[in-house]
Amino acid sequence: MHSAVQASPEPGRPFTYxxxxxxxxxxxxxxxxxxxxxxxxxxxxxxxxxxRDRHDMAQLRRVFGIATHS
Structure with a gap:
């Protein structure tokens, strides 16, 4: 099981994905x-x-055939 921790807007409470x-x-x-x-x-x-975001989303659409917002 993987998880990542990022700083949370609430001090002392990390956000876990x-x-x-x-x-x-x-x-x-x-x-x-x-x-x-x-x-x-x-x-x-x-x-x-x-x-770069537009490029990334275009690649996801092209490779995986998924819908993206941009």
Whole structure:
């Protein structure tokens, strides 16, 4: 089970991401830990996307055939 801890808006209470956010992917035949496509889309919501964000979302649409916001 994986989890990640990030600073929380409430002092002394870290925010823990659920293990479902983490998956294993493959880059050039090597297994790597990464965020799920759903989590990547979620993290890209709520702010004005940069050119890099638009590129990332286009890649997720192209490779995984998923709907994204930008």
């Amino acid at each position: 659920p293990s479902s956010c983490f998956v294993t992917g493959t880059i050039h035949g090597t297994s790597v830990a990464c965020l799920s496509t759903e989590q990547q889309v979620y993290f890209h919501q709520g702010c004005e996307p940069s050119e």
